[in-house]
Ligand SMILES: Nc1ncnc2c1ncn2[C@@H]1O[C@H](COP(=O)(O)OP(=O)(O)OP(=O)(O)O)[C@@H](O)[C@H]1O
């Protein structure tokens with residue numbers, strides 16, 4: 310029996326894209342077991358399959374073979390509607406290019422996500438911005454915020470629903486290194502406070518210092534690394 314209960318499990322996960330010219334095999338048998346509350350850094354060269362894996366964990370795409378279980382639910386058995394609901398209630402996302410809606414203010418971006426989860430609560434939206442150090446900037450539009458501030462809005466949006474899992478695909482990839490460190494510190498400390506499981510894709514070796522576990526993807530397979538030992542980016 311393991312010490313922590315599992316919240317993400319995959320069983321022999323394969324993904325083949327329909328492509329011309331080569332076999333399009335992006336995942337080649339991934340078996341993952343992520344414990345509740347773990348903070349995981351996911352490294353790997355461009356094209357190794359990181360985003361593909363996150364998309365399958367989020368139920369945004371379907372595996373060619375194998376199975377994903379989120380919080381003991383089999384994504385394949387849930388159906389499209391069930392997966393959408395699971396995403397709204399159990400998953401938060403942070404992306405490289407922030408993905409805020411440009412015509413909504415910082416606060417409205419967060420409120421929208423709460424509305425979709427059936428809890429439109431303006432005070433909660435404001436508090437979440439306060440939590441990431443953006444009190445006073447609630448009414449700014451994304452283009453009126455710096456890159457680091459936009460990413461903090463995205464983090465607030467991911468955290469506000471208190472999801473058990475946050476998936477972050479290169480959350481600091483579009484920020485300078487000093488801002489990247491701030492955002493990484495914020496994201497990981499808020500997840501630790503809330504007991505949120507976090508998987509963050511990164512190209513920056515220092516990310517491992519914030520993680521409980523380091524995984525590396527190579528050619529569609531996942532390998533466990535001894536945290537921070539002689540890591541290449
Ligand atoms: N929609 C798609 N259709 C066809 N092939 C795809 C598609 N998305 C990704 N691939 C291919 O699958 C492989 C894995 O891609 P993926 O985006 O998962 O890599 P990644 O590790 O996230 O890379 P990066 O660090 O550049 O973001 C690559 O060979 C890529 O070309």
Ligand SMILES: [Mg+2]
Nearest residue numbers: 359360361478
């Ligand atoms: Mg990617």
